Amino acid sequence: MKLAIDGGTPVRSAPWPSWPPPLSAGQRELVTEVLESGLWGATQGSLCTDLAAAFAARSAVPYGVTVGNATLGLFAALRGLGVGPGDEVIVPAYTFVASATSVILAGATPVIVDVDPVDLHLSPAAVEAAVTPRTAAIMPVHLAGSPADMDGLTAVAVRHGLAVVEDCAQSHGALYRDRPVGGLGDAGVFSFQASKAMTAGEGGVIVCRDEGVHARTWSTCNLGRRLGGEWYGHPEVGWNLRMTEIQAALLLPWLDRLEEEIARRNAFCEAVERGLGRLSVPWGPAASAGSGAGGAAVSSSAEPDRSRPPVTVVPQPPGTTLDSRHLLMLRVDAPVDREFLLAAMAAEGVPLDGGYPPLGTMSALVEAGARVEPCPAAEAASRTVVWVRQSMLMEEAAGASDVVEALAKVLGADR
Ligand SMILES: *Cc1c(COP(=O)(O)O)cnc(C)c1O
Numbered sequence: 001m002k003l004a005i006d007g008g009t010p011v012r013s014a015p016w017p018s019w020p021p022p023l024s025a026g027q028r029e030l031v032t033e034v035l036e037s038g039l040w041g042a043t044q045g046s047l048c049t050d051l052a053a054a055f056a057a058r059s060a061v062p063y064g065v066t067v068g069n070a071t072l073g074l075f076a077a078l079r080g081l082g083v084g085p086g087d088e089v090i091v092p093a094y095t096f097v098a099s100a101t102s103v104i105l106a107g108a109t110p111v112i113v114d115v116d117p118v119d120l121h122l123s124p125a126a127v128e129a130a131v132t133p134r135t136a137a138i139m140p141v142h143l144a145g146s147p148a149d150m151d152g153l154t155a156v157a158v159r160h161g162l163a164v165v166e167d168c169a170q171s172h173g174a175l176y177r178d179r180p181v182g183g184l185g186d187a188g189v190f191s192f193q194a195s196k197a198m199t200a201g202e203g204g205v206i207v208c209r210d211e212g213v214h215a216r217t218w219s220t221c222n223l224g225r226r227l228g229g230e231w232y233g234h235p236e237v238g239w240n241l242r243m244t245e246i247q248a249a250l251l252l253p254w255l256d257r258l259e260e261e262i263a264r265r266n267a268f269c270e271a272v273e274r275g276l277g278r279l280s281v282p283w284g285p286a287a288s289a290g291s292g293a294g295g296a297a298v299s300s301s302a303e304p305d306r307s308r309p310p311v312t313v314v315p316q317p318p319g320t321t322l323d324s325r326h327l328l329m330l331r332v333d334a335p336v337d338r339e340f341l342l343a344a345m346a347a348e349g350v351p352l353d354g355g356y357p358p359l360g361t362m363s364a365l366v367e368a369g370a371r372v373e374p375c376p377a378a379e380a381a382s383r384t385v386v387w388v389r390q391s392m393l394m395e396e397a398a399g400a401s402d403v404v405e406a407l408a409k410v411l412g413a414d415r
Helices: 025-037 047-058 072-079 098-105 124-130 150-160 213-222 245-256 258-276 338-347 363-367 376-384 397-411
Strands: 065-067 088-092 110-115 134-138 165-169 187-191 204-208 310-315 320-322 328-332 385-386
Touching: 047 065, 047 204, 047 245, 065 072, 065 213, 072 098, 072 187, 072 204, 072 213, 088 098, 088 363, 098 110, 098 363, 110 124, 124 150, 134 150, 150 165, 204 213, 245 258, 258 310, 258 328, 258 376, 258 397, 328 376, 338 385, 338 397, 376 385
Parallel strands: 088 110, 088 134, 134 165, 165 187
Antiparallel strands: 065 204, 187 204, 310 328, 328 385
């Protein structure tokens, strides 16, 4: 079959669902109400407070603080936990840059350590090996919607007396051993940026268990004020990191449909996984041309491991009860050129994302003082893992066959 990139017919011509999803009646109503009330600021209305309380309750902790975005939320949570200059914070090498830049913003040193080679989440063994007398905190990232190995990471934290800040930017609604993420560590931070599972364009929320941590985090986000203290009294140095009531009005009604959307994305992902298991062209002519005779589709180097299917779903870490499916991560073991794969899949109407480079390869972080441990698993992931984006996962599960069919076509192409 002629590839679409060579002028053939694409596997899919129908569009994928757009993101964000259409506004609900509840969102229209509440946003209109806020706009007409004129009470737009977080210090004027009660919706930001309601949203913070809702996230705290969903995370099974007492306190929440809304914030302008999760990058600043992670920064404020670190400050709330007393992390600052001279401290080290351990972050995974396969994540969004903000997991590390928030540490730099707090004046501390990010220590970039490797992820588990199979599930790509922060590795407890790698964390243990990187702990020094200066280590103050660990930042597990619940990557792609599946919770990190919190039992393993918490054990390391307890052994060394470290704080745990969960980066929940990709995991609204996810469950770890039946417990909601965000309340598993000392603080959890969710993002409402445009690409996330709930969005108001931008925004974030911090949840935590301890009254003192809450008071300091709130103060950091509110110009150093004391909770309940005088308006023009600023006993600490803080910033204005608040979000608006209009954002909260978009987000509060979303909570009513979050679980339904998670179920929808799970159904799609499971259909992709079943389809990949049945893939009948495991190693087509192009992908098998390890000799170099196959042309552009094939990287000339590695000989593939033919005992494995060419494309597999990256598995969840142990303990995942509910994956919120922010992304579907696929590992491509076929010796196919990555740039070609991404271009050919896009031409077939199934655009994939190339994913993160390892954090340790970002020179700006290193120049800002980040310490980088050896990260072979993150480096391998940056070469072999591709993502199916959240908006595509919102499609009816029947649409999963387009993903599988396009992969089979591209990987099996005789080109
Ligand atoms: C999006 C994201 C952030 C940052 O969130 P913002 O709200 O955009 O600042 C942090 N960590 C991870 C893992 C993310 O995906």
